[in-house]
Amino acid sequence: MGYTQTGIENLLELKFRSVYTLEARRYKLTPRFAYLLQEKYEAEGVEFTDASGPVGQGIRWKLPGRKDPYRRALLPAARGLANLSQAQLAKLAGVDKSFVARFERDDFDGVSQAKLDRIEQALKTKNVEFTRETAAFGAGVRWIKNPAPTEQHSKLPQ
Incomplete structure (x- = not known):
């Protein structure tokens, strides 16, 4: 959709670099985070x-x-x-x-x-x-x- 990692973090009010650490496999995808991401993408x-x-x-x-x-x-x-x-x-x-x-x-x-x-x-x-x-x-x-x-x-x- 064209979002940067920081853009997604700001949009969903997540901590700085949380998308980066998720994508780098240094952070587990929590159910709350997964739900927020899926909900946002579906809305888009x-x-x-x-x-x-x-x-x-x-x-x-x-x-x-x-x-x-x-x-x-x-x-x-x-x-x-x-x-x-x-x-x-x-x-x-x-x-x-x-x-x-x-x-x-x-x-x-x-x-x-x-x-x-x-x-x-x-x-x-x-x-x-x-x-x-x-x-x-x-x-x-x-x-x-x-x-x-x-x-x-x-x-x-x-």
Whole structure:
């Protein structure tokens, strides 16, 4: 949704750097914190999807119509599911770290489809895929297959 870690902390009146420590796995996600995050994301139009059949959990926009042709807004959520930092994703995809950072900040002049394809393929090696928008709901990200409980990290986007 474009929030920074500090932005989420301010929005939910959390302690400074609590989102950072959560994402760095130095802090457990408490039920109160999880509820606040989920409630806020749902209020902003995000839907958390359950596993169904062979595919795993994910997130998507509740409604179609978000203009995001390159999936820029979904990339942080995909990285979160894959448990990858920007640097780790860049290395895995064979692209420059600054490309991933600029792309996520929406700070780019042109987009290399070849680099985006490499990023998508790298995410697939981590069991994460982008889902397409349909007439009923928006685009999102999900586990390609339902992973074992120890493989799941967090289904909350940044």
